[in-house]
Amino acid sequence: MKAHIAPTLKINLENSVVLLVDDSRMSLDILNSAFMGFGVRERLRFDNTDEAKRVLLSRTIDLMVIEAGLADDSAFKLMHWLRHEAAAPTCYTPVVMIVGHAKQSTVMRARECGVNFVVAKPISAGTLLSRVVWIAREHRAFLKGENYAGPDRRFHNLGVPGGTEGRRAEDLGVEVGQATDPNMSQNEVDKMMKPMRVDL
Amino acid sequence: MKPMTRVFPRLRLHSAVGGNRGVTVEQAIGQATKEMTVHRDATFSMIGLAVEQLRKLSGEAEGDISTAEVLTLAEVVVDLAGLYSAPLCRAAQSLCALCDKANAGEHVSRAAIQVHTEAIHLLYTMGGTESPTASAIVEGLRSVVVKAR
Numbered sequence: 001m002k003a004h005i006a007p008t009l010k011i012n013l014e015n016s017v018v019l020l021v022d023d024s025r026m027s028l029d030i031l032n033s034a035f036m037g038f039g040v041r042e043r044l045r046f047d048n049t050d051e052a053k054r055v056l057l058s059r060t061i062d063l064m065v066i067e068a069g070l071a072d073d074s075a076f077k078l079m080h081w082l083r084h085e086a087a088a089p090t091c092y093t094p095v096v097m098i099v100g101h102a103k104q105s106t107v108m109r110a111r112e113c114g115v116n117f118v119v120a121k122p123i124s125a126g127t128l129l130s131r132v133v134w135i136a137r138e139h140r141a142f143l144k145g146e147n148y149a150g151p152d153r154r155f156h157n158l159g160v161p162g163g164t165e166g167r168r169a170e171d172l173g174v175e176v177g178q179a180t181d182p183n184m185s186q187n188e189v190d191k192m193m194k195p196m197r198v199d200l
Numbered sequence: 201m202k203p204m205t206r207v208f209p210r211l212r213l214h215s216a217v218g219g220n221r222g223v224t225v226e227q228a229i230g231q232a233t234k235e236m237t238v239h240r241d242a243t244f245s246m247i248g249l250a251v252e253q254l255r256k257l258s259g260e261a262e263g264d265i266s267t268a269e270v271l272t273l274a275e276v277v278v279d280l281a282g283l284y285s286a287p288l289c290r291a292a293q294s295l296c297a298l299c300d301k302a303n304a305g306e307h308v309s310r311a312a313i314q315v316h317t318e319a320i321h322l323l324y325t326m327g328g329t330e331s332p333t334a335s336a337i338v339e340g341l342r343s344v345v346v347k348a349r
Contacts, residue, residue: 024280
């Protein structure tokens with residue numbers, strides 16, 4: 001998904017607190033520099049998820065950026081804890097997951113563990129900032145169920161998944177039912193579809 | 201199955217965009233790119249070490265190449281180059297894909313691995329910059345992965 005942002009859009013991240021988690025010291029330093037450039041004053045860096053979890057429990061984090069390939073699957077374990085076990089509002093913490101060697105299965109897992117965005121390398125400062133801005137501007141619903149907790153993954157309403165009745169109260173069934181109003185005339189349809197000249 | 205609950209959390213981040221204070225996106229990207237440049241030389245030195253190890257592993261005359269070891273080194277290149285050099289990162293990702301095939305039991309020839317490590321070395325010596333040549337090299341590596349038997 002491409003995120004287009006206007007270059008003149010103003011951002012003010014100086015009061016945001018960003019948590020960076022990566023087991024590569026070098027990657028951590030580079031990410032830290034990127035967020036320093038974005039104007040984030042408080043950047044917390046950890047090379048393991050235990051310390052990251054302690055911080056998430058003790059204070060409000062505005063954004064977490066985590067590398068997917070941490071040892072012992074710990075990035076995914078932390079995400080599961082954050083989305084399913086952490087109390088509100090901690091569980092709503094926005095998360096960007098960075099994937100290096102992006103096997104399709106890893107990207108699917110990242111999506112299913114409730115991150116807001118999966119960013120596959122190679123990445124630039126522009127890519128990273130566009131995702132941060134996207135999160136800051138979106139007002140996506142946060143869903144919590146037995147199998148999934150995280151931001152709504154349906155960006156577009158394409159209806160319920162095929163062969164299912166849907167899992168949400170507002171999901172409509174596949175049966176259309178009988179018409180309750182008479183059919184529209186072609187003229188009425190044309191009026192809806194075509195721009196018309198009007199006198200004001 | 202229990203129905204999902206949905207909430208619309210109010211994030212502090214929402215107030216960070218679109219106001220009158222702060223810097224423009226263009227300025228922020230420019231500043232971040234500048235800050236990231238500080239680490240470029242050190243990062244490239246580390247990539248260089250990994251590339252040399254890769255060449256050594258794949259160039260060994262005797263026995264099978266350890267694709268697990270190659271994968272570990274290729275992932276190091278992906279992680280580091282992924283923040284500075286798109287062609288190097290993509291070439292290393294192609295090598296990772298090749299190793300995944302081998303580790304899944306598919307036969308991957310020694311030549312396919314060697315052509316990858318040499319191409320990664322070439323891209324590294326070219327400074328890892330984007331160019332039509334670099335794109336052609338990466339494209340060639342992808343076709344090697346598709347055809348690798």
